[in-house]
Amino acid sequence: MLSILKSALNANTKEIGIVSNNIANVNSTAFKKSKTNFEHIYSKDRSSSPNKFTGQGVGINDPLLQMSQGSLKTTNGALDLAVTGLGFFPVVNENTIETPYFTRDGSFNITATGEVVTNDGLKVMGYLGEDNEILKNLVIPPRKTNENQSISLLSNINVNSKGMITATYGFDDEVIIGNFVLASFPNETGLKQVGNNRYQINSKSGLANFGIPMNGAFGKIESGNLERSNVDITSEMITMLKAQQAFSGVSRLLQTEVDITKRLIDG
Numbered sequence: 679m680l681s682i683l684k685s686a687l688n689a690n691t692k693e694i695g696i697v698s699n700n701i702a703n704v705n706s707t708a709f710k711k712s713k714t715n716f717e718h719i720y721s722k723d724r725s726s727s728p729n730k731f732t733g734q735g736v737g738i739n740d741p742l743l744q745m746s747q748g749s750l751k752t753t754n755g756a757l758d759l760a761v762t763g764l765g766f767f768p769v770v771n772e773n774t775i776e777t778p779y780f781t782r783d784g785s786f787n788i789t790a791t792g793e794v795v796t797n798d799g800l801k802v803m804g805y806l807g808e809d810n811e812i813l814k815n816l817v818i819p820p821r822k823t824n825e826n827q828s829i830s831l832l833s834n835i836n837v838n839s840k841g842m843i844t845a846t847y848g849f850d851d852e853v854i855i856g857n858f859v860l861a862s863f864p865n866e867t868g869l870k871q872v873g874n875n876r877y878q879i880n881s882k883s884g885l886a887n888f889g890i891p892m893n894g895a896f897g898k899i900e901s902g903n904l905e906r907s908n909v910d911i912t913s914e915m916i917t918m919l920k921a922q923q924a925f926s927g928v929s930r931l932l933q934t935e936v937d938i939t940k941r942l943i944d945g
Contacts, residue, residue, distance in 0.1 A: 763897025
């Protein structure tokens with residue numbers, strides 16, 4: 679009995695932790711909530727009949743990611759990009775180019791040298807120029823040298839629904855820089871969460887498939903927008919109350935079990 683109650687306490691504690699994380703990230707850009715994944719634990723029995731099984735408590739597997747679409751928030755930022763539909767932006771750390779991260783947070787900036795980066799400095803990958811095969815760090819040069827050797831400064835950036843980047847230098851000199859790229863997975867809910875609203879591939883998610891937005895099943899880029907979290911705060915608060923009540927109830931049962939056992943020992 680003690681082991682069953684202990685497993686229930688452990689499961690409720692983990693659920694409270696998962697729900698707390700969801701609530702804490704309700705305002706995080708493109709955050710995807712997680713759901714508790716419970717399982718029953720049964721004792722082993724040689725019989726295949728369910729009537730012979732004995733309950734041994736509850737277990738909890740890895741949380742299940744909920745990849746439903748979040749609503750859009752208009753920012754009018756040139757490099758604020760939301761994905762509607764399927765796809766993640768690939769981003770890399772200089773030291774881990776072979777193991778990219780994937781995110782739905784399209785709040786990007788450019789450095790003084792023109793590199794497109796995340797808010798904390800990771801480089802955004804895509805296609806440069808007309809090369810649609812090799813992923814590279816996206817770079818939007820801050821200035822352009824003209825044929826007469828004069829210098830034109832970057833005045834505007836436009837990203838269309840297919841992720842194509844067009845930079846304007848001076849008043850009206852438009853140059854196609856390249857393309858943002860999206861990644862999809864055989865099982866996106868199996869992606870490994872690594873913090874900061876980022877994911878990495880593993881055996882559950884399968885390998886990444888890269889492509890241009892609106893090509894095949896890939897989603898659409900909404901420039902000047904950011905995707906909100908898909909957390910429903912009301913639903914999460916209800917789940918939190920249920921988990922806390924369950925934890926409190928199991929705690930009382932555990933104390934009762936301890937008291938009964940102590941009396942039997944002392945008696």
